Amino acid sequence: MTVYKYIGRTNQGAQKKGIVDAANKQAAIAKLRAQGINPREVNESTSILHKDLNLGGAKVKNQDFVIYCRQFATLIRAGVSIVESTRILADQSKSKPLKKALEEVEDDIRTGVSFSAATLKHPKVFPLLFSNMMRSGEATGNIDDTLERLANTFEKQYNLKKKVQSTMTYPAVLFVLTIVVAIFMMVFIVPSFVESFEEMGAELPWMTIAIIAISGWLQKFWWLVILIVVGAVIGFQMLYKRNEQFNYAVHYGLLRMPIFGPILQKTAISRMMGTLSSLFSSAVPILQSLTIVEQVVGNPVMSKVVLEARDSLERGNTLSEPLEKSWLFPPLVTSMTRIGESTGSLDYMLEKVAEFYDQEVERSVDTLKSLIEPLMILFLAGIVGIIVAAIFMPMFSLYEQM
Numbered sequence: 432m433t434v435y436k437y438i439g440r441t442n443q444g445a446q447k448k449g450i451v452d453a454a455n456k457q458a459a460i461a462k463l464r465a466q467g468i469n470p471r472e473v474n475e476s477t478s479i480l481h482k483d484l485n486l487g488g489a490k491v492k493n494q495d496f497v498i499y500c501r502q503f504a505t506l507i508r509a510g511v512s513i514v515e516s517t518r519i520l521a522d523q524s525k526s527k528p529l530k531k532a533l534e535e536v537e538d539d540i541r542t543g544v545s546f547s548a549a550t551l552k553h554p555k556v557f558p559l560l561f562s563n564m565m566r567s568g569e570a571t572g573n574i575d576d577t578l579e580r581l582a583n584t585f586e587k588q589y590n591l592k593k594k595v596q597s598t599m600t601y602p603a604v605l606f607v608l609t610i611v612v613a614i615f616m617m618v619f620i621v622p623s624f625v626e627s628f629e630e631m632g633a634e635l636p637w638m639t640i641a642i643i644a645i646s647g648w649l650q651k652f653w654w655l656v657i658l659i660v661v662g663a664v665i666g667f668q669m670l671y672k673r674n675e676q677f678n679y680a681v682h683y684g685l686l687r688m689p690i691f692g693p694i695l696q697k698t699a700i701s702r703m704m705g706t707l708s709s710l711f712s713s714a715v716p717i718l719q720s721l722t723i724v725e726q727v728v729g730n731p732v733m734s735k736v737v738l739e740a741r742d743s744l745e746r747g748n749t750l751s752e753p754l755e756k757s758w759l760f761p762p763l764v765t766s767m768t769r770i771g772e773s774t775g776s777l778d779y780m781l782e783k784v785a786e787f788y789d790q791e792v793e794r795s796v797d798t799l800k801s802l803i804e805p806l807m808i809l810f811l812a813g814i815v816g817i818i819v820a821a822i823f824m825p826m827f828s829l830y831e832q833m
Contacts, residue, residue: 435459439470450476452531458538465541491556493589495526497582500561504578513574514540532556545569560584560706560727567713577713584709588702591792595698598796598803599691605807609814614649614656616818621646624822635825642821679731686732686759690799697792699730700764703737705785711778718744733759750777763787 435456438448447468453459456473463470491499499520506516514537521533532553539549547566550557561581568577625643628635635643649656670677686692686699703724710720721741725734739753751769754760764784771780 434476435473436476437463437468437470437474438472439463439468442467442469452534453538455538458542461541462538491526491529491532493585495524495529497586497589499524499529500578500582500585504575504582507575507578513546517546528556558585558727559723560710563715563719563723564710564713567710567715571714573713580709580712584705587705587789591698591701591789594793594796595694598694598799601800602803602807605811609811612811613814613818616815617642617646617649618653621818621822622650628825636821638817638821639825642818675731679735682730682732686730694792694795694799696759697788697795699728699733700760701785701788701792703728703733704764704781704788708778708781708785711781717750736760 435451435453436449437451437459438446440446451459451462453462456475459473460470463473502520503516506519507513511519517533517537517540521530521537524530524533532550535553536546536549539552540546545566547562547569550562550565564577564581565574568574621642625646628639628643671681672678686696688695706724706727707720710723711717715723718741721737721744725737725741728734728737736753736757736759739757740750743753744750749769749772751765751772754768755765767780767784768777771777774780
């Protein structure tokens with residue numbers, strides 16, 4: 432959005448100067464007139480203070496976007512026009528990226544652009560699912576219902592994602608903590624006992640010898656360990672973002688993992704089926720719906736199956752056929768999809784599948800939480816216990832000899 436400096440007069444005749452954000456000069460003039468200002472001069476600001484700093488395109492928090500959808504639906508139901516609703520929500524939004532995007536959307540609407548087309552210009556703020564469902568809502572006149580459905584969809588996906596993330600985060604943090612504690616003991620605790628062992632002249636067991644050797648190596652090459660870890664993290668991130676094959680392999684490996692894999696699989700199925708159901712319910716054509724799902728499902732392994740399903744439909748086959756061939760989808764999913772296709776109630780069937788897997792993920796996560804805490808504590812105790820045992824075993828052996 433461009434910043435324009437203006438000079439004009441209010442409806443009461445008072446002179447007024449200032450700045451205004453707008454997509455172009457015509458939009459700036461329209462915005463000023465809507466505020467009761469008759470501009471005489473409107474020029475683009477050249478001041479560096481008015482230039483936007485683009486730091487990678489900040490995204491809107493999910494909870495802020497859900498609240499926006501619900502408030503938007505309420506305003507539309509109350510009979511407020513789309514352009515006025517957009518202006519009201521832009522004024523009261525606490526999210527800077529959302530506020531800025533809504534102001535630009537308002538300017539576009541005032542110049543004759545449809546709301547859905549205006550939101551497509553801001554893919555980092557408005558998801559593809561949102562823009563396409565709103566396009567359908569504009570065509571059918573059910574914008575308020577569409578917004579409520581979108582809010583429910585985003586809220587369910589957000590809650591499910593956070594629940595899975597919290598479960599995955601705990602073991603990851605505890606694992607890192609265990610490694611840090613082990614390295615600390617190797618570098619600072621074990622060396623203090625080495626001199627004592629040498630003075631005592633005790634015969635060291637193989638476990639103690641191994642621990643002392645690892646400790647000595649870490650003291651000499653600690654910088655190499657740091658370089659390897661940092662290099663591995665940076666290399667992984669670069670490959671993950673830029674190499675599609677590596678990205679696919681990572682997601683495939685995660686889905687095949689024991690314990691965590693089935694949870695991720697159920698989460699992906701729930702997201703796919705819920706999104707597809709929402710699009711069908713909003714009268715979005717099935718081929719277009721599958722194209723959208725392919726881009727928003729967030730898993731390249733599942734995106735590949737969705738692409739195959741789209742190609743299958745284009746060839747005149749059913750949606751359920753490619754799903755049946757994939758190991759990702761259990762018989763329940765393919766059976767419900769087949770029944771939905773044959774009875775003409777595909778959106779309802781997909782919604783029920785999504786609800787079922789939402790509940791399955793919640794049950795699996797709750798069960799995993801109750802099991803993973805004692806297992807990780809046992810892992811931490813085991814690593815520390817091995818180091819401690821290696822240190823004290825020579826002492827016990829020397830005491831027995833005495």
